[in-house]
Amino acid sequence: MVTLAEVAQHAGVSASTVSYVLSGKRSISATTRQRVERSIRELGYHPNAGARALASSRSNIIALMVPLRTDMYVPVMMEIAIAVATTARTHGYDVLLLTGEEGPDAVRRVTGSGLADAMILMDVELDDERLPLLRATDQPSVLIGLPADTSGLTCVDLDFAATGALCVEHLAKLGHRDIAVIGEAPAVYERHTGFAERTLEGLRARARELGLRLLHRPCEGGYDATAVTLARIFDERPGTTGFVVQNEAAVEPLLALLRQQGRAVPEDVSVVAVCPDQVATQASVRLTSVAIPAQEMGRHAVEHLVAKLDGRGSDEVVLIAPELTVRASSGPAPGRP
């Protein structure tokens, strides 16, 4: 293993000079710099991460806590994780992958040991038990998701309330008066992860404003559960012509079931989904949808964190404005031009 000292000797300078060449924290003459850089290359030197962390009390690692559950919106999670890792690297950070399993203990362990300089938390619940710890420590953190009380925290999330409103508006403009919402699994609502509730509030508020009828039903996803949900919806509101789906696992089953029942999309019923674009474009009907901007969320989170680590940036809540893309699954309500 090559050390700083060996590089210094090879280049004929002192160890501290090599260190300053590496960090750029003091000015170094061009000739010296080149000589050192050449030695580094020739010897294949890589600074020892542990020594660096010890001396500088900076690990250059960002911890990312992902939910343990692999039962919902997995592709979104994965996309966020990869965006986080990629963005972090461009700022010189590596990413430590933590699962939700350890809960608050993981936060304690990581902040306590100096393993990471900062944390990103995904899948935050409204009243998450990790939040007090984050507020207490001076280690920067960013949440992806929105808890009930955001004071002293930085959060990044899609504006799900606006998302709900946007979906309703779109359907209203097309003349739909009876709208059904196929929501996430009941467990998601029980867990109070926030985003599902916020979407619902947005949907309801705008529906009320526009005088539409809105029926919401949670749905486990998968073919059988969706079939049951759909049957109940048409049972209760036979005149339903607009659907909003916020559950990836219910999208394709819903389309299959509608087809089977002889209801054409978008001629008889319109469907608007809240899902990643990939799902929307790969479905059997290209779906009008509000995209979940996974990459953007991951990137934002890292950039806020890096800003904080650099002493810039402050606590704030960033809600990303939703964008609705019209595709082939929505059209005028029956009997409308």
Next chain:
Amino acid sequence: MVTLAEVAQHAGVSASTVSYVLSGKRSISATTRQRVERSIRELGYHPNAGARALASSRSNIIALMVPLRTDMYVPVMMEIAIAVATTARTHGYDVLLLTGEEGPDAVRRVTGSGLADAMILMDVELDDERLPLLRATDQPSVLIGLPADTSGLTCVDLDFAATGALCVEHLAKLGHRDIAVIGEAPAVYERHTGFAERTLEGLRARARELGLRLLHRPCEGGYDATAVTLARIFDERPGTTGFVVQNEAAVEPLLALLRQQGRAVPEDVSVVAVCPDQVATQASVRLTSVAIPAQEMGRHAVEHLVAKLDGRGSDEVVLIAPELTVRASSGPAPGRP
């Protein structure tokens, strides 16, 4: 920040004693141990990761390199990643998340800097450019996937050749004589990631042995691409009654298309999938499938790695035996009991 020295002082022992209590590398009297443990608890001490890594030249971190592409079998990747993280924790390791983006440089960086003690690589290509580096370093590593030359490497993977054979056998036993394989996207074959080719070889070999006709077509996935692929298959082999699908994104479209064409599953055609159980059970027809044991692969990989780090264990290739679960998508070929 609490340090070892402070704990030592608080407990009235020397620093080295505290260290030995923590590591268990020398015997400590019960009374001393308890006193030290109490001080640790009272002061809320967490060993500094950097200092530990520097002194012991062990970071207790395992690097996990995941593919950057989020275009295929994402849930499998995610499940593996989470299994890796969870298993690693039970052995006292944390997981560093690297994306394939950096390629060989990431390997150099991580091994050179001592950031991680070992590596797990996913999405290994047949002739992966990272392999020479892994062979050259003395840092343990495990591949999830199988390259062309496995000498000096440890690999964990599903036995995809046996998987292919198993699928064909199942369909043959039910009397199907004309079998079509809907494969992964063409890009997957071009990239030579191995698993797709190995499945195909297994399928072909057994089909030959059993005297079946086999038609293989790569498929991009998604509704439109699957429709084209399916049309071509029936065009070329109108008598096809058995399908093997190895592309999650083609599963649901295939079922929808068959239904639409009035071909009942499993009465007219049988479908066998190679996919995670979750996909198989959530599909519109519960699918007969060979599961991709993502969790098991992740767990295996970590356990091999830990064994190597402990000086146990050696290079070897572990192929997990496939298991076929019969569900509702396969049955006797038409005209057969």
Next chain:
DNA sequence: GAAAGGAGTCGAAGCGCTTCGACAGCCTAT
């Protein structure tokens, strides 16, 4: 009853890096 060995503890020497203060040399402003 002396030698041999084990159990339990301590002190000190690093691990490889960052960073602070010091200082030599040079340029500019008086």
Next chain:
DNA sequence: ATAGGCTGTCGAAGCGCTTCGACTCCTTTC
């Protein structure tokens, strides 16, 4: 000419931990 201020470099002091050898008691063994 001389004080003052840059620029570029060096030496040394740690950062918090692990680990090795040494030492002190005790227990065992013939």
